[in-house]
Amino acid sequence: MRFWKKSMLSVLTVILSVSLAACGTAKPAAEGTTAGENTSAGANTANPLAGKKIALIMQINLGTFSAQYIEGVKEQVEKLGGKVTVTPADGDLAKMSSNLDAAINQKVDGILIDHGTAEALEAGVRKAIERKIPVVAFDGDINVPGVTVLQQDDAKMAEATLERLASDIGGKGNIVKIWVAGFAPMERRQIAYKAFQDKYKDIKEVAAFGAASQNTALDTQAQMEAILKKYPNKGDIAAVWASWDEFAKGAARAIQQAGRTEIKVYGIDMSDEDLQMIQDPNSPWIASSAVDPKDIGRIQVRYLYQKLHGDQTPDKVVLEPVFVARDQLPKEQISTAQLSEHVKGWGNSQQGYTDWLKAAETPAAK
Template structure:
């Protein structure tokens, strides 16, 4: 199991979470009196949690799984969870459906899921809800509302803010490349949809072409390298993912091309390249701790708490005035990882109280 962050950071966070978890145990013992969607039946702590992962290869996913595992350990100490079932669909939505069905057959108490398809999972997710299982969906979302909660940043807002920054940097005129994550993944599609109204309102911005790649540096760099040969004039890169941005910067650098204004995410490599190359950059963050928050929300629902149907997590903005604060913590994260913000139970409770 990959757990990200420094040991000291984990210990500090664990202490905070352990104290809060102990108090939650006192308040939440006994059978749940269901208030949240999907919860039904005589489900009592300690609970079994299913983590239906779409794929575990990208570092972002490994870090996210690390926050899930860490949260489960705290809940185990509080007597609220006894087991975590983990599956890896290796990018195949049909395999993910089979894994979720296996969790339903095993009658787990909660399923936490990042969807490999926004619509293909609807039937099996709805079935889990009908069986009284808490279902918390984060990051890449399903279409069905038959879940206990959906947790996400606003991906449309993400795309719109990135596009507006690019328009402002270029003074409304220029040729750009748009870099997207995998097609059909809601977080990728929604970011792109969010950018479109801004681009439509600024016809001086010409989209030369677009890419769709995994959220990994190597395929993004390969894709951008090909585009550099085909496009001698590129004024900006509207990248809608952090690893994509790092791949783009590396491609420009290795082809001897001048860097251009580039948007991105809190990927450590991108932030480091941004500083090293004196890049004109903009970034935001999809926090890895959305996974930990999802587990916490599921257990709260099972304990009878009224969990919101949608939990919106605010987007930070990383710019020249804030990047140093992220880079100061870089050594706490993998070289190919994401520098995400700290989290604790107080933050989780605040978000659940929306």
């Protein structure tokens, strides 16, 4: 009899366990989701930050450098299961400020800023921080507690190209500077240019111009053509220093079309289009100093997700540039994705890439 009671008790225990397990698998979906969504969310527990909405607020989206920078941003956000919305302001700082306010009001999870000024953005950035929306800026003149600002080592980029220019022309000759005020990186590059002028007294600036527009390369080309007419003789101009790749493109095209390829161009920044021009033996653009634009986008996103994760991040992150000259490159055309095979230090930066970030990337991204 005792044996029978024990047996019945064991059977009842098993039946109860199976019933409870069945109830667990049939757990109702959370409000606003389906059972299928719950299952997929459970499968993504490795990344608690999946599904974040990220806003990229840009002062200007122009040229292949910006295009590759955006690619880097999108690539890293998507690897982490998020979605990014890109909003350029076409150079209009008031519009950029309005775009920032709109992103805050839309309650995005994180904000990336590309360029901009303190006057236009700091009020909006402070509002975002107050609302617990993390912000990471690139080359923006922003000084708000809690915001991480990325910048290229602009002084080093300018120095590298200017020193190569000075060496190539023997420390003397006339040069043209193409530069524009109103951008934080440009102001830092100008400081290096002033130091260069103080160092090389026999190198004379005979012309200086530059403006950022939706047709910067084309406008620069037209202005350079006018300067070449003003200085028509071989030897009148030894070189051109361009503080932005859009300037270098326009200047190089004008010089090449005028048949004045004794004038060499030294630029800053690098994209696939830029690299193609530098590799062209008929192009006057022979060297540039840059950080991989895709890396800039990736690194900026990594620091934003660190903030979303609750990690401490530095106030300022400096990105190390690489000097690229034609004499370092093969004759066959390559892309910036292949540049690391020929130029040490280019691309594939691990900066800001924590172990937990790597682990959080979606299986498809890996």
